[in-house]
Amino acid sequence: MNDVLYLAWRYLRFNRGKAAVLVGSIGLILFLPAALQVVVRQGTQALTARADATPLLLGAPGSATDLTLAALYFRPPTLEPTRYAEVEHLAASGLAQAIPLHLRYESSGQRIVGTTTDYFAFRSMEVASGRRFAMLGECVLGASAAEALGVGVGETILSSPAGAFDVAGSFPLEMPVVGVLAPAGTPDDEAVLVDLKTAWVISGLAHGHDDVTAPGAEGQVLERQEDNVVANASLLSYTRITPDNLDSFHFHGDPAGFPVDAIVVVPRDRKSGVVLRGRYAEPGGEVQMVVPRAVIDEVVATLFSIRNAILAVSLGLGLATIATATLVFALSIRLRRRELETMRRIGAPRQRVRAILATEILMVVATAVVLASGLTLLVSRFGVSALRLLGS
Amino acid sequence: MGRTGGVVAALALLVLGACGGAETPGSAADAAAPAAPTTAIGTVEATNYPLAYVVERLAGPLLEVHFRAAGAPDPAYWRPTADQVVAMQEADLIVVNGAGYEGWLKDVSLPTSRLVDTTAGMRERLIAIESAVTHSHGTEGAHQHTGTAFTTWLDPTLLIEQAHAVAAALERTWPEQADLFADHLAALVADLEKLDADQAAATVGAAERPVVFSHPVYQYLAKRYELEGHSVHWEPDESPGAKQWSELEHLRDHAKPEWMIWEAEPQAEIAARLEEAGIRSVVVDPCATPPADGDLIDVLRRNAAALREVYATAM
Amino acid sequence: MIDVGELEFGYGTGEFRLQLAELRVEGGESLAVAGPSGCGKTTLINLLAGILEPQGGRIGIAGLDMATLDAEDRQDLRALKIGLVFQELELLEYLDVLDNVLLPYRLSPVLEIDDTARERALTLLGRVGLEDKVRRPPGKLSQGERQRVAVCRALVTRPAVVLGDEPTGNLDPTNRDHVIDAILGYGRDAGAPVVVVTHDHELLPRFDRVLRVGE
Numbered sequence: 001m002n003d004v005l006y007l008a009w010r011y012l013r014f015n016r017g018k019a020a021v022l023v024g025s026i027g028l029i030l031f032l033p034a035a036l037q038v039v040v041r042q043g044t045q046a047l048t049a050r051a052d053a054t055p056l057l058l059g060a061p062g063s064a065t066d067l068t069l070a071a072l073y074f075r076p077p078t079l080e081p082t083r084y085a086e087v088e089h090l091a092a093s094g095l096a097q098a099i100p101l102h103l104r105y106e107s108s109g110q111r112i113v114g115t116t117t118d119y120f121a122f123r124s125m126e127v128a129s130g131r132r133f134a135m136l137g138e139c140v141l142g143a144s145a146a147e148a149l150g151v152g153v154g155e156t157i158l159s160s161p162a163g164a165f166d167v168a169g170s171f172p173l174e175m176p177v178v179g180v181l182a183p184a185g186t187p188d189d190e191a192v193l194v195d196l197k198t199a200w201v202i203s204g205l206a207h208g209h210d211d212v213t214a215p216g217a218e219g220q221v222l223e224r225q226e227d228n229v230v231a232n233a234s235l236l237s238y239t240r241i242t243p244d245n246l247d248s249f250h251f252h253g254d255p256a257g258f259p260v261d262a263i264v265v266v267p268r269d270r271k272s273g274v275v276l277r278g279r280y281a282e283p284g285g286e287v288q289m290v291v292p293r294a295v296i297d298e299v300v301a302t303l304f305s306i307r308n309a310i311l312a313v314s315l316g317l318g319l320a321t322i323a324t325a326t327l328v329f330a331l332s333i334r335l336r337r338r339e340l341e342t343m344r345r346i347g348a349p350r351q352r353v354r355a356i357l358a359t360e361i362l363m364v365v366a367t368a369v370v371l372a373s374g375l376t377l378l379v380s381r382f383g384v385s386a387l388r389l390l391g392s
Numbered sequence: 393m394g395r396t397g398g399v400v401a402a403l404a405l406l407v408l409g410a411c412g413g414a415e416t417p418g419s420a421a422d423a424a425a426p427a428a429p430t431t432a433i434g435t436v437e438a439t440n441y442p443l444a445y446v447v448e449r450l451a452g453p454l455l456e457v458h459f460r461a462a463g464a465p466d467p468a469y470w471r472p473t474a475d476q477v478v479a480m481q482e483a484d485l486i487v488v489n490g491a492g493y494e495g496w497l498k499d500v501s502l503p504t505s506r507l508v509d510t511t512a513g514m515r516e517r518l519i520a521i522e523s524a525v526t527h528s529h530g531t532e533g534a535h536q537h538t539g540t541a542f543t544t545w546l547d548p549t550l551l552i553e554q555a556h557a558v559a560a561a562l563e564r565t566w567p568e569q570a571d572l573f574a575d576h577l578a579a580l581v582a583d584l585e586k587l588d589a590d591q592a593a594a595t596v597g598a599a600e601r602p603v604v605f606s607h608p609v610y611q612y613l614a615k616r617y618e619l620e621g622h623s624v625h626w627e628p629d630e631s632p633g634a635k636q637w638s639e640l641e642h643l644r645d646h647a648k649p650e651w652m653i654w655e656a657e658p659q660a661e662i663a664a665r666l667e668e669a670g671i672r673s674v675v676v677d678p679c680a681t682p683p684a685d686g687d688l689i690d691v692l693r694r695n696a697a698a699l700r701e702v703y704a705t706a707m
Numbered sequence: 708m709i710d711v712g713e714l715e716f717g718y719g720t721g722e723f724r725l726q727l728a729e730l731r732v733e734g735g736e737s738l739a740v741a742g743p744s745g746c747g748k749t750t751l752i753n754l755l756a757g758i759l760e761p762q763g764g765r766i767g768i769a770g771l772d773m774a775t776l777d778a779e780d781r782q783d784l785r786a787l788k789i790g791l792v793f794q795e796l797e798l799l800e801y802l803d804v805l806d807n808v809l810l811p812y813r814l815s816p817v818l819e820i821d822d823t824a825r826e827r828a829l830t831l832l833g834r835v836g837l838e839d840k841v842r843r844p845p846g847k848l849s850q851g852e853r854q855r856v857a858v859c860r861a862l863v864t865r866p867a868v869v870l871g872d873e874p875t876g877n878l879d880p881t882n883r884d885h886v887i888d889a890i891l892g893y894g895r896d897a898g899a900p901v902v903v904v905t906h907d908h909e910l911l912p913r914f915d916r917v918l919r920v921g922e
Contacts (some may be wrong), residue, residue, distance in 0.1 A: 003812075007802075010802055010806070013801070091504065115482055118505045131478050132481065132501070134500070136501075199497060213396045225801040247495075249517070339799060343814050345756075345791060345793065346786070346791065346810060349782055349815075
């Protein structure tokens with residue numbers, strides 16, 4: 001048997017180019033459906049795990065899928081924001097914990113998530129270095145966000161303008177990084193977490209400035225009225241919140257009306273969850289309540305349909321590849337007729353000649369299987385992360 | 393058996409006696425056993441002394457109460473550092489006065505699920521302050537930044553509602569201790585209702601007896617008992633300037649107040665000069681910080697006695 | 708010894724028939740087979756090698772009658788006892804010179820490769836002047852060198868009989884002499900009968916006898 005293996009190995013080594021092409025094409029046709037299965041399976045697991053961990057969502061009426069994708073995966077929100085009063089209303093009901101999410105802004109491509117410190121406990125986030133945000137203007141980075149932005153605790157990042165023409169609305173806020181989270185393997189890794197009020201500062205709903213009512217502020221005063229001081233344009237809104245100017249930051253308007261893109265709803269118990277879903281089930285209301293798992297199940301079903309279609313195509317390709325490989329082997333044997341006849345004349349039984357040829361084929365297929373397995377293993381380890389990177 | 397056996401028997405009896413003594417109900421050992429747990433089951437942050445007092449009255453040693461602004465001259469103007477905020481984030485409950493008392497709340501990040509705004513349920517009873525100077529930006533409308541009086545606890549009926557809010561939060565967080573909290577709440581409410589009755593009796597006819605308030609911190613007290621008065625901005629340990637004296641004389645000439653109500657004992661010179669102007673001084677302590685002597689109820693009772701003196705109503 | 712009697716062979720179709728009344732080649736003796744093209748020289752060699760099966764007669768090779776053996780037995784006999792130096796038998800391009808010489812050991816289940824076989828192979832290659840090229844692939848050898856390797860492959864198993872079919876075809880005189888010397892030298896040294904088909908008349912005098920076929 002060793003002689004058979006030796007002769008088969010020497011033949012393949014001599015014809016390494018042809019062998020490589022065969023190994024490559026067979027390996028690829030084995031790898032593609034396997035990798036697809038792995039990616040879909042892992043992706044589905046990740047999607048459903050994230051959805052399972054989020055009992056309910058509340059947001060503006062519209063596409064439940066858009067709301068879910070925005071709240072769970074921090075995709076750019078497409079629905080109109082809802083009001084912060086809905087958060088207060090939910091909390092006051094005593095039926096659930098309400099965690100607001102503000103998702104309109106980014107910092108160099110990383111989504112800024114305005115929320116409360118309750119979100120850290122809800123997602124069981126661990127701080128790897130530094131601490132959670134405590135003061136207005138501070139931010140905490142997910143592990144991947146820190147890497148992408150190339151900053152750590154003690155450094156600062158800048159929020160990006162909402163758009164090219166958003167000059168007078170949101171303004172870039174320089175935020176000190178006070179913490180970096182441990183990797184969680186979830187979209188939270190990509191996030192820049194700030195207090196909801198900081199997100200409102202970025203959107204221009206709150207700002208800080210010098211006290212124009214104080215003496216000595218004449219350079220910034222346009223007009224003094226009986227009980228009002230009109231500031232002129234020289235009064236600049238700060239782009240960084242510091243201990244010195246923190247006190248001056250204030251909201252203009254009632255925070256109850258301020259925007260929130262989604263609200264994570266954590267019912268106190270099962271009964272409370274049922275009661276809440278009943279309350280918000282009326283169509284045509286100002287808000288909608290969705291069950292993320294139900295929404296994601298629909299997305300997953302679509303994924304499976306796409307996967308099945310691709311698998312069907314792969315099967316066709318696979319059959320074509322096998323047919324081609326068979327033709328290559330058959331032609332190769334025909335071209336080696338004189339070599340095989342020599343072997344027979346020298347004293348090789350027919351069985352041994354067949355064994356040598358079969359071993360050559362088996363070695364090619366086995367190598368292709370090993371290659372496909374190795375690539376599939378790589379995909380199972382890095383594939384979903386790579387897709388997430390491409391998707392962002 | 394002999395001597396050795398006798399010693400062994402005696403030792404055995406000694407051991408049996410000790411065991412039997414510990415197992416017998418109503419024994420001396422039982423009477424000396426501690427009745428309450430010695431370790432706290434949770435922590436609560438409070439932002440002023442009255443709320444810290446309420447939590448301690450309701451929970452006793454069960455909960456560890458932190459009042460980080462205790463050393464500040466006035467907790468209303470205390471500002472936490474980032475480290476203090478981080479520490480507060482770990483508490484099981486954070487009890488705040490609301491009504492604008494904690495001006496720093498807008499600047500910090502605290503878990504809203506564990507934040508208890510004790511005046512959230514009484515917004516319609518809060519008193520708006522309308523005399524603040526506003527500012528506006530360019531042609532925008534005016535913005536008013538100081539809007540609500542916050543010394544709600546000086547009205548015992550509001551303090552009772554705040555205590556109810558605290559009790560509800562404690563029961564939600566530690567439902568197994570609900571009975572204990574309810575019992576303690578009932579006792580506290582009884583104390584505050586008696587205090588309210590005493591102060592109401594002491595201030596009959598107060599609407600006809602205007603006074604001067606050394607600071608605008610008595611709005612809820614005034615509203616509850618229909619006290620008539622004007623506020624100035626005088627510190628008990630700072631001599632007022634000429635303009636302030638002039639303002640007071642103007643008040644005296646128009647309203648004819650006979651008393652000035654101070655937050656703390658004024659300097660002797662100030663009290664003397666006021667006396668010359670026909671205005672006597674009395675202390676009604678807002679008690680935002682822990683008193684040197686007694687507790688909140690003691691201070692509020694002393695306040696009631698001071699009001700009794702001002703309005704000269706016999707008990 | 709080779710002992711052939713009353714040999715008869717014909718291909719299934721066609722009119723060609725080979726008939727040989729008697730042929731005897733003693734151990735150590737060399738026989739050249741000559742004749743015009745198509746007269747049956749290659750057919751005779753293939754019959755002696757057991758590649759073809761005769762319709763009648765006897766073919767004695769090393770004491771065994773080839774005509775009475777089945778194809779697999781003839782295969783084994785060929786592997787053990789017969790060395791073939793056929794022009795159309797190729798070297799395997801993907802094996803080096805030494806591996807090509809040792810090929811019979813790898814192909815036949817009745818032979819086993821060992822150190823003795825390797826030493827014998829190296830000795831044979833040395834005798835034909837290829838001791839420095841044992842690790843070369845056949846593609847890097849000249850035609851004459853390739854044929855010398857083929858001779859070594861035929862002789863490495865110490866065959867009892869050596870058969871050649873135009874072993875020197877297309878070789879230059881020097882290489883031709885190398886090849887024939889190696890074959891004939893082995894036959895004399897090992898006492899093995901050597902039968903070689905050749906059309907090269909210059910070689911005929913070097914054989915002990917010449918059999919002319921088809922004249």
